[in-house]
Amino acid sequence: MATEPSPSLPPYPEMIMKALEALNEPAGSSRSAIVKHIEATYGELPPSHSTLLTSHLNKMKESGELVFAKNNYMKPDPNAPPKRGRGRPPKPKAPLPPGTVLSPPRPRGRPPKDPSAAPTPKTSTGSGRPRGRPKKAARTSPESGPVVSRGRGRPPKEKPAMPEVSVEQ
Numbered sequence: 001m002a003t004e005p006s007p008s009l010p011p012y013p014e015m016i017m018k019a020l021e022a023l024n025e026p027a028g029s030s031r032s033a034i035v036k037h038i039e040a041t042y043g044e045l046p047p048s049h050s051t052l053l054t055s056h057l058n059k060m061k062e063s064g065e066l067v068f069a070k071n072n073y074m075k076p077d078p079n080a081p082p083k084r085g086r087g088r089p090p091k092p093k094a095p096l097p098p099g100t101v102l103s104p105p106r107p108r109g110r111p112p113k114d115p116s117a118a119p120t121p122k123t124s125t126g127s128g129r130p131r132g133r134p135k136k137a138a139r140t141s142p143e144s145g146p147v148v149s150r151g152r153g154r155p156p157k158e159k160p161a162m163p164e165v166s167v168e169q
Contacts, residue, residue: 009042012056020075028072031057
């Protein structure tokens, strides 16, 4: 996209500013009012005039040359305070005395392990007992006899014994 579509037309930012000055509306001028004024003043415009005008209006709005309020474009008030960015403003930094050398900032994350360092011995908690649940002791009693281990899961139901029925003929 070229800023100057033809040699007879001035640059788009200049045409927009002249249209705003000529319209001189207190609440600003709408895009359609700016388009009508430019078409009436400059007559023959390129076929891409609409997209060029929109892109230049957006650029001027983002750079602060124009203020966009209630669907109208206007020149910014010179007495208005500067627009703040989003979020909390940074704290003011105290000036450093001359000759101080700043160390590079620490890298993020956990530092890598040093392979040449000796391994550190594990320290006990001091209670004398090992960690975790104690092992289950095997139950052996002299009167019960040998210990029979069951299989995993629920044992099967015992089926009642069915008496045999004889059929006589």
